[in-house]
Amino acid sequence: MEGMESAGTCVDPKQKIDNACPESEEDIKQKAEQFKEEANKHFKEKNYEDAVCLYTQAIGVYPKSAVYYANRSFAHLRLENYGYALEDATRAIENDRKYIKAYYRRASAYMSLGKFKPALRDFEAVVKVKPKDKDAKLKYTECSKIVKQKAFERAIACNEYDKKPIADSINLDTISVESTYDGPKIPDAGITADFMKELIETFKNQKKLHKRYAYQILLEVKKIFFNLPSLVDVTLQKEEKLTVCGDIHGQYYDLCNIFDLNQLPSKENPYLFNGDFVDRGSWSVEVILVLFGFKVLYPEHFHLVRGNHETDNMNQMYGFEGEVKQKYGGNMMEFFSEVFNWLPLAYCVNGKVLIMHGGLCEEDGITLNDLRSIDRNRQPPESGTMCDLLWSDPQMQQGRGRSKRGVSCQFGPDITSKFLQDNGLDYVIRSHEVKHEGYEEQHNGKLITIFSAPNYCDQMGNKGAFITLEAPHLKPKFTQFQAVKHPEIQPMAYANSVMRMPGMF
The missing domain is CATH 3.60.21.10 (Metallo-dependent phosphatases)
Incomplete structure (x- = not known):
């Protein structure tokens, strides 16, 4: 691995430099590198929060590095802090517009937030700099497909309030269960505790539930949810x-x-x-x-x-x-x-x-x-x-x-x-x-x-x-x-x- 002030999950300590003995820029960079290397170790050990804190310290010492911001962006991605990851990647790009990994990080954050058009722009920027990079071209191509698919879905979408519910079009009687099917079957009287135990074991053994019974579960559970309020009150009696x-x-x-x-x-x-x-x-x-x-x-x-x-x-x-x-x-x-x-x-x-x-x-x-x-x-x-x-x-x-x-x-x-x-x-x-x-x-x-x-x-x-x-x-x-x-x-x-x-x- 290589490496927001406001984007970290810990307080930026910004190391104090001894005023009596000013440090050279090389000394400052060396101190920042020590924080970065320690952060990288934590990242590899999957201690992402600690890694974020140490990258933050590196940034506090030397905020001009694109690497530190990009590395912290990567750690935030692992923590699913996509907003922070996006900000960090942007800061990395502002520090060094030629630092390709920062564009990857920002594209990842955009993708995670469902913002596919700006993600595509970042992948495009990478491809322009590295036109022979097969990995970059593949990411650009796949992201482009998503953008086009979303545009198509918007074009054909009807108002969701006018759309006929899927449940109304499902007829369980038309879904036959093959004689070769040997998995759990919902009894005529409905789901039982024995059926659920068998279903759990079936899934443990990596076998499927027949689609007829899967649809039946969905139909039944939708009826239950439909009759519930958005906030449900539950009462527990003493010792329950x-x-x-x-x-x-x-x-x-x-x-x-x-x-x-x-x-x-x-x-x-x-x-x-x-x-x-x-x-x-x-x-x-x-x-x-x-x-x-x-x-x-x-x-x-x-x-x-x-x-x-x-x-x-x-x-x-x-x-x-x-x-x-x-x-x-x-x-x-x-x-x-x-x-x-x-x-x-x-x-x-x-x-x-x-x-x-x-x-x-x-x-x-x-x-x-x-x-x-x-x-x-x-x-x-x-x-x-x-x-x-x-x-x-x-x-x-x-x-x-x-x-x-x-x-x-x-x-x-x-x-x-x-x-x-x-x-x-x-x-x-x-x-x-x-x-x-x-x-x-x-x-x-x-x-x-x-x-x-x-x-x-x-x-x-x-x-x-x-x-x-x-x-x-x-x-x-x-x-x-x-x-x-x-x-x-x-x-x-x-x-x-x-x-x-x-x-x-």
Whole structure:
């Protein structure tokens, strides 16, 4: 490897130079290089947050280097801080317009944010400088295809409110089950606990559920979601408990491990999964069908919240769409999109604990009734309350700040405290961010992040965790776990071809 003041996740220390003995520029560069080399070591060890801090120190000592900004941009990409990555890459280009890696980094950030036209411009800039570079030409060509595809989709798109629901066109009786099919079958009376156990084992053995039963699960779960408000209230009686899990991201075998550690869902063992069930991991289809199956089986005791990856743009880039098309075909992907639009956006437990995927809102004065009244049956807008619930993140500083992801905002402990006070809540649970220990308590213990995909993308080295809440006190109890072995299929196996190319992340 080679290497924002405002874009780092740590405070820029800017090393003080002894005024009594001024250092030469070469001495300053050497000191900065030491920070960079140490940062590179942390990056290779997958300690990306520490790497960001050390690159920040290098920049503080010598801010003229394009390499330091580009390296920090790369670390932010790994942390999914796409807004910061974009800013860093831009600063690198401003420092050295001939530094090609900075254009790659900025293109990666643009792609991750779904901004394909500016990504294409950066790839074009690389090709102009290195016209014989096969890798650069391939990235440019693939990105160009995406831009053209998006333009075509916009040209033929009809108003989504006028579009006939996919569910209305599905007739299960016309989907025959071949006599050679030996997988699980949904009984005439509907999904049972035995069916779910068989389904889990079938997927563990890397076998498919017949598309007839996959469609049946989607039809049934859509009916359930359709009748739920955007904010769902859940009541736990004394000594009843609820297990809250964070992001799963297609890591099916780690999902099974959660059920091994905490037992399968049941009326006596309810669960809530807090968004980002799919994408990145290569068993997203298996994850979502199991989760939807349990929702159908236990509609009052198994809960699902929409995440920012239950959306079309994310699914097109990060693998779920490609995986569904590979395993079941394109029509089913349209149906998944339709069902995702009806997922609730938040849950409130006993009127005291609010749970959403992202976080609090950019606007002051938002109430629980505001959340209940959100018209959620759509792709999320680029701003506003629905966007914030899916995308926002906490920060250590007071007030609000710009988003490190380039979407929504960041909010401080004062924002959390005021929101809880105004709405009579005790604390907030959210997900959306990798945490090394699988969870983190912030904002004076009033905000908890839970993340349930250990060794995220087979590269982060983090633990996973889940929370147990027991009434009446609802004091969070954390259970941590490590990643388990899975078949030799890499993460992002079904992602957009540009996202899988070397040098992108």
